[in-house]
Amino acid sequence: MPFITTDISGLLIFEPAVYKDDRGYFFESYNEQTFHKEGVTNRFVQDNQSFSTYGVIRGLHYQLDPHAQCKLVRVLRGKILDVAVDLRKNSPSYGRWISVELSADNRRQLLVPRGFAHGFSVLSETAEVSYKCDSFYHKESEGGIRFDDPELNIDWQIPAGTAIVSPKDLDLPLFANCRNNFQ
Numbered sequence: 001m002p003f004i005t006t007d008i009s010g011l012l013i014f015e016p017a018v019y020k021d022d023r024g025y026f027f028e029s030y031n032e033q034t035f036h037k038e039g040v041t042n043r044f045v046q047d048n049q050s051f052s053t054y055g056v057i058r059g060l061h062y063q064l065d066p067h068a069q070c071k072l073v074r075v076l077r078g079k080i081l082d083v084a085v086d087l088r089k090n091s092p093s094y095g096r097w098i099s100v101e102l103s104a105d106n107r108r109q110l111l112v113p114r115g116f117a118h119g120f121s122v123l124s125e126t127a128e129v130s131y132k133c134d135s136f137y138h139k140e141s142e143g144g145i146r147f148d149d150p151e152l153n154i155d156w157q158i159p160a161g162t163a164i165v166s167p168k169d170l171d172l173p174l175f176a177n178c179r180n181n182f183q
Contacts, residue, residue: 003038008086008093009058010113012038014072014103015101017052018107024109027107029074030062030182040111042070042134049076052122054140057156059119060085060145062170067138068114071131078127079103080120081157085145085175087182088115095175102129117145119158121163143179144172151175 004013014035016027028034035041052058060083073082085097101123102108112118118169120129147156147165152175156163172178 008096008098009085011098011137014109016107044132046132046133046136051128054122054125055057055158055162057121057147059147060117063138063141063144064143067135067141070114070134071112071118072109073131075102075104075108076128076130077104078124080122082110082120083154085117087117092182097152103132119147121158123157123181132145145175145178146172149175150164
């Protein structure tokens, strides 16, 4: 199967089969039947895309229930460190996070289920990131956690003092004080 399980239940890494020849390559970045066989039955309704330069950290973001989002994240150009934090209060991995390198070269994708905060750092000169969401953006349901929360202690693989973070993300609460209604 093209799916790799992680140490946190529900977080999956998808490695599509890539078919190469002298013209280049082809792969299915998403196939509903393939995902359904793995038990992923989310219906994606919105695609988002961002462009960032080296050192940018975006996140950690999520939407509260009932507007929570499952995301399928991939990189079209460049390389990122993708991070997901478990916010499900009844989960044995509550407060734990994983990171995975996603790049245009490795073509890996991370499936981030509802109930997780998500963010990434840009490890290449530039990166273009695309992700599918199974719920529409809902401003009133926005939640977030500061990228540099000492309790989470995430290694973003960006040297200290060089991270580029939006004022909005710098204003996010710490993990202990974040809005969270996930069970």
